[in-house]
Amino acid sequence: MIDTINSCNNCDNSVYIETSTGKWEVVIGLEVHAQVISNSKLFSNASTSFGASPNTNVSFVDAALPGVLPVINSFCVDQAIKTGLGLNGHVNLVSRFDRKNYFYADLPQGYQISQYKYPIISGGYIDIDKEDGSTRRINLERIHIEQDAGKSIHDQSPNKSFIDLNRSGVALMEIVTKPDMRSAEETSVFLQKLRSILRYLGTCDGNMEEGSMRADVNVSIHRPGTEYGTRAEVKNVNSFKFITAAINFEIQRQIALLESSGTVDQETRLFDTGTGETRTMRSKEDAQDYRYFPEPDLPPLVLSEERIEAIRKTIPELPDAKTARLQREFDLPHYDATLISADRETADFYERGLKAVNSPSKDFAKMLANWMLGELFSCLNKSGKHITESNVSAENLAELVNLIKINVISGKIAKEVLELMWESGNKAIEIVEERGMKQITSTEEIEKIAKVVLAENESKVSEYKSGKDKLFGFFVGQTMKRTEGKANPQILNEVLKKLLSEA
Amino acid sequence: MHTFSLSEVKNGLLWKKFSSVELTKCYLKRIEKFKDINAFITICADKALQAAQQSDEKIANGTAKEMEGIPLAIKDLYMTRGIRTTSGSKMLENFIAPYESTVTQKLLDAGAVFLGKTNMDEFAMGSANITSYYGNVVNPWSKDKKLVPGGSSGGSATAVAGHLCVAATGSDTGGSIRQPAAFSGIVGLKASYGRCSRYGMIALASSFDQAGPMTKTVRDAAIFLKVIAGYDEKDSTSVNEPVPDYESFIGKSVKGMRIGIPKEFHVEGVSEEVEESWLKGINILRDAGAEIVDISLPYSKYSMAVYYIIQPAEASANLARFDGVRYGYRAEGAKSLDEMYEMTRAQGFGDEVKRRILVGTYVLSAGYYDAYYSQALKVQELIRQDLASAFEKVDAILTPTTPHSAFAFGEEPKDPVTMYLNDVLTVTANIAGLPGISVPICLDKLGRPLGLQLLAPRFQEGTLIQLGEIIERNANFPSLKEIEL
Numbered sequence: 012m013i014d015t016i017n018s019c020n021n022c023d024n025s026v027y028i029e030t031s032t033g034k035w036e037v038v039i040g041l042e043v044h045a046q047v048i049s050n051s052k053l054f055s056n057a058s059t060s061f062g063a064s065p066n067t068n069v070s071f072v073d074a075a076l077p078g079v080l081p082v083i084n085s086f087c088v089d090q091a092i093k094t095g096l097g098l099n100g101h102v103n104l105v106s107r108f109d110r111k112n113y114f115y116a117d118l119p120q121g122y123q124i125s126q127y128k129y130p131i132i133s134g135g136y137i138d139i140d141k142e143d144g145s146t147r148r149i150n151l152e153r154i155h156i157e158q159d160a161g162k163s164i165h166d167q168s169p170n171k172s173f174i175d176l177n178r179s180g181v182a183l184m185e186i187v188t189k190p191d192m193r194s195a196e197e198t199s200v201f202l203q204k205l206r207s208i209l210r211y212l213g214t215c216d217g218n219m220e221e222g223s224m225r226a227d228v229n230v231s232i233h234r235p236g237t238e239y240g241t242r243a244e245v246k247n248v249n250s251f252k253f254i255t256a257a258i259n260f261e262i263q264r265q266i267a268l269l270e271s272s273g274t275v276d277q278e279t280r281l282f283d284t285g286t287g288e289t290r291t292m293r294s295k296e297d298a299q300d301y302r303y304f305p306e307p308d309l310p311p312l313v314l315s316e317e318r319i320e321a322i323r324k325t326i327p328e329l330p331d332a333k334t335a336r337l338q339r340e341f342d343l344p345h346y347d348a349t350l351i352s353a354d355r356e357t358a359d360f361y362e363r364g365l366k367a368v369n370s371p372s373k374d375f376a377k378m379l380a381n382w383m384l385g386e387l388f389s390c391l392n393k394s395g396k397h398i399t400e401s402n403v404s405a406e407n408l409a410e411l412v413n414l415i416k417i418n419v420i421s422g423k424i425a426k427e428v429l430e431l432m433w434e435s436g437n438k439a440i441e442i443v444e445e446r447g448m449k450q451i452t453s454t455e456e457i458e459k460i461a462k463v464v465l466a467e468n469e470s471k472v473s474e475y476k477s478g479k480d481k482l483f484g485f486f487v488g489q490t491m492k493r494t495e496g497k498a499n500p501q502i503l504n505e506v507l508k509k510l511l512s513e514a
Numbered sequence: 515m516h517t518f519s520l521s522e523v524k525n526g527l528l529w530k531k532f533s534s535v536e537l538t539k540c541y542l543k544r545i546e547k548f549k550d551i552n553a554f555i556t557i558c559a560d561k562a563l564q565a566a567q568q569s570d571e572k573i574a575n576g577t578a579k580e581m582e583g584i585p586l587a588i589k590d591l592y593m594t595r596g597i598r599t600t601s602g603s604k605m606l607e608n609f610i611a612p613y614e615s616t617v618t619q620k621l622l623d624a625g626a627v628f629l630g631k632t633n634m635d636e637f638a639m640g641s642a643n644i645t646s647y648y649g650n651v652v653n654p655w656s657k658d659k660k661l662v663p664g665g666s667s668g669g670s671a672t673a674v675a676g677h678l679c680v681a682a683t684g685s686d687t688g689g690s691i692r693q694p695a696a697f698s699g700i701v702g703l704k705a706s707y708g709r710c711s712r713y714g715m716i717a718l719a720s721s722f723d724q725a726g727p728m729t730k731t732v733r734d735a736a737i738f739l740k741v742i743a744g745y746d747e748k749d750s751t752s753v754n755e756p757v758p759d760y761e762s763f764i765g766k767s768v769k770g771m772r773i774g775i776p777k778e779f780h781v782e783g784v785s786e787e788v789e790e791s792w793l794k795g796i797n798i799l800r801d802a803g804a805e806i807v808d809i810s811l812p813y814s815k816y817s818m819a820v821y822y823i824i825q826p827a828e829a830s831a832n833l834a835r836f837d838g839v840r841y842g843y844r845a846e847g848a849k850s851l852d853e854m855y856e857m858t859r860a861q862g863f864g865d866e867v868k869r870r871i872l873v874g875t876y877v878l879s880a881g882y883y884d885a886y887y888s889q890a891l892k893v894q895e896l897i898r899q900d901l902a903s904a905f906e907k908v909d910a911i912l913t914p915t916t917p918h919s920a921f922a923f924g925e926e927p928k929d930p931v932t933m934y935l936n937d938v939l940t941v942t943a944n945i946a947g948l949p950g951i952s953v954p955i956c957l958d959k960l961g962r963p964l965g966l967q968l969l970a971p972r973f974q975e976g977t978l979i980q981l982g983e984i985i986e987r988n989a990n991f992p993s994l995k996e997i998e999l
Contacts, residue, residue: 304887
């Protein structure tokens with residue numbers, strides 16, 4: 012049905028989907044639920060640890076016993092402030108909690124304490140990179156704090172459901188974007204960037220498998236130049252892959268509907284991870300009336316400028332700033348700098364490597380980036396390890412790179428050394444010395460070996476002399492082989508050129 | 515012995531005129547003897563005697579606390595660890611509280627002995643104690659006809675008035691301490707919002723609910739309030755304000771104090787006898803040297819409307835947790851989750867509770883929120899401003915507590931709205947978060963008690979004690995010596 016996807020990367024940033032009936036523009040907005048990193052819950056002192064036995068991390072407040080009252084966990088508030096500042100939002104000095112009323116078995120109070128009218132953070136934005144190197148700003152509507160519900164478990168018994176309240180009352184930040192995204196890809200890039208920033212801030216671990224980041228996705232389509240179409244909301248999608256799939260399915264479904272003279276209903280839909288399709292969960296008519304009203308058990312949340320400033324001081328360098336600095340200080344290509352900065356642990360690893368040498372040069376920085384993003388990452392990928400579990404430490408990788416830079420070993424040898432380092436955990440210099448892998452930089456020594464090679468290949472030398480220039484590579488290879496790859500390539504080149512011209 | 519006030523009992527125990535065990539046994543016997551008035555839902559005889567025994571030891575070894583060995587009755591909406599706590603509802607018929615409310619913990623820490631849990635309107639919704647799942651409570655002043663004790667703290671009021679305990683806790687959302695206190699001829703004090711912790715009180719309307727003592731004398735209320743008042747980090751709406759020695763306000767001169775008489779409280783339905791009793795109170799305070807000032811609270815006529823929007827709205831959410839999932843009553847035979855909710859709540863709640871949940875749900879629903887709830891919040895603010903400007907001119911406000919005396923069973927208003935008018939004079943204090951006290955003033959022609967209400971600025975409970983005691987001293991109210999049924 013979709014014939015082509017045209018990306019018109021001019022200033023208006025439009026992305027159109029062209030079908031036989033013309034162009035469609037897609038509009039996407041997100042409500043991301045990010046679980047706040049905190050030892051205890053938003054309104055109780057129960058633990059938030061993941062994977063505990065069902066109903067063991069539950070206080071009387073979380074189980075909504077009669078007579079209990081919520082007490083705000085100020086650390087969770089600090090985390091939300093930090094997130095707001097990190098995402099360029101405005102921290103509201105006064106915000107308020109509201110009750111969102113609905114019945115469900117895993118919602119003990121019969122209402123969720125959330126922030127409806129007056130959120131803690133207003134506005135904010137994230138700049139995302141586009142393929143053509145330009146950036147695009149995705150604006151945020153707001154961020155508010157709320158409590159999570161428990162979990163209903165339906166697959167343990169044919170005629171019973173079970174409730175686990177461990178998650179009940181855990182603090183969430185709901186990060187609401189403006190409808191600023193135009194494709195599944197863009198949405199995915201936005202989410203990765205958001206996740207990266209939250210991880211940098213230490214306010215959400217972004218772990219989608221454990222459900223600590225989930226998104227409700229709003230999708231609509233319209234003809235370019237016309238008003239936005241009716242949106243459908245796909246609830247609770249919990250992986251980048253599923254979010255992309257859900258959006259693309261929605262786009263196709265809505266185009267099919269509109270092109271067959273149907274209409275898109277404003278409704279809530281569920282993404283079926285089995286079929287990759289979305290289906291109706293609730294129509295607009297069945298939309299719940301949440302009867303929000305101010306939470307009478309909690310006074311308004313009043314923040315001081317001092318508290319906000321104190322939190323601002325704890326914000327680390329975030330990916331955009333880090334990328335810019337790496338480019339500025341070390342002339343790293345934008346691509347490399349972005350890759351390094353995208354993930355806090357990767358960036359930490361890289362920067363620890365830089366710190367391992369005295370005043371790292373631009374060359375060293377570039378080499379370290381190449382070795383980390385290339386060789387080390389392939390070792391990590393092969394063993395399925397995360398950079399925090401690397402067998403080779405940042406300091407040891409930096410030493411290896413330095414050995415190349417000061418001509419103790421060649422790049423080729425270094426690859427072997429790195430493999431040995433990965434296996435043994437030993438330092439580069441130990442391996443190089445133990446195995447005699449040091450580069451041969453003595454001109455005389457190389458000359459001696461080169462002479463032997465030339466003597467053994469007299470006929471080839473004649474051919475070279477008579478104009479077969481390509482044979483130079485052969486002599487280099489043979490000599491290198493004799494030195495077990497340890498000859499300094501530059502010196503070897505010079506020596507061979509000299510010997511051949513003299514021959 | 516059973517007619518002694520709290521301060522008399524306190525002295526009697528300290529001077530070893532009687533022991534806490536003797537006292538406790540005496541009350542337990544009376545509770546058993548007068549069980550037909552149905553003041554208690556749960557009686558904790560063994561626990562009480564055990565506690566009394568311990569108190570006697572403490573009194574003997576000189577480590578007695580402020581309320582050591584004093585037998586109290588606790589309204590059944592306070593969570594009392596290990597003791598059944600029902601809030602007057604079938605929903606919590608077999609619910610054993612797993613933790614202790616802050617107010618009752620403070621009483622226990624002060625050495626008090628709990629005789630049992632008193633009857634109340636279901637979830638504190640009522641003004642006659644006729645909505646309790648555990649049956650009606652009979653006012654001990656009943657002679658020819660059985661009278662209602664008022665509500666919702668009807669069991670506590672009856673237990674104090676009928677000398678089934680020394681004093682009791684009540685809770686007051688719209689008048690639930692003061693109105694039954696007036697109907698039963700005892701003292702009832704509702705503290706300022708934020709004065710006592712609400713932690714462990716089963717919520718009716720969170721922004722109005724407040725604890726308070728129900729006692730035989732104003733002095734008793736002062737002693738009692740000092741024990742239960744104070745900031746609690748478990749209740750974010752409680753206020754960190756020093757707790758004064760309320761007893762020290764007794765006997766202070768009221769010369770030069772200004773007492774406001776709000777003209778709007780001469781409401782329709784206030785009986786002639788109540789107007790006369792009001793005048794009696796005015797004269798007492800004037801004779802004591804206070805200046806009587808006519809004041810106007812123009813927005814107070816909207817108090818009932820505001821109250822009956824905000825209170826059911828909050829109640830509708832507060833009672834959502836009673837869903838049969840985790841504790842309490844669960845209907846049998848439901849085939850789906852929704853059906854379980856419907857059946858559980860249909861069977862577990864009484865009519866008045868359902869009525870208020872329906873009203874509350876309605877006023878919060880989309881399309882009606884602005885017309886009702888949002889409007890009510892605005893008027894609430896106007897009422898608060900009304901009172902704030904009144905208290906620039908006066909130190910306290912004197913009004914009747916109720917428009918009429920206690921009515922007989924069967925003679926109660928048949929439509930709920932007229933029934934709600936029982937609270938017409940008391941709700942203002944809750945809407946504005948102010949403290950209020952009801953003090954017995956006289957009996958009407960039918961021999962039924964009437965009370966007067968004093969209101970003061972927030973956290974000025976001392977003023978209520980000071981003025982209330984003067985009224986008490988001069989009213990010569992004929993306290994009930996024995997239950998006459």
